[in-house]
């Protein structure tokens with residue numbers, strides 16, 4: 341039996357492109373409004389994926405972006421959807437997207 345975090349990890353590994361929390365919730369068969377819960381899982385997942393793979397695999401977050409002016413929320417430290425753009429005050433924010441990437445291990 342997979343835990344919800346293992347399922348999220350599998351969804352992100354198998355995804356053909358980065359996914360939003362909304363899309364992840366849908367793929368889990370969860371209410372897509374459970375976005376906040378998904379963000380919490382991803383924050384924990386990011387640590388466990390990196391640890392379990394010895395740093396070879398990691399969760400990538402594409403930061404949220406303002407649909408109105410294009411402002412990118414580069415400094416957010418944890419997965420979330422900001423409510424308002426600090427630059428133009430718009431609330432039309434494109435949520436963060438996630439994927440799991442892996443780096444090749446090189447022998448030096």
Ligand SMILES: [Zn+2]
Nearest residue numbers: 406409425428
């Ligand atoms: Zn803006």
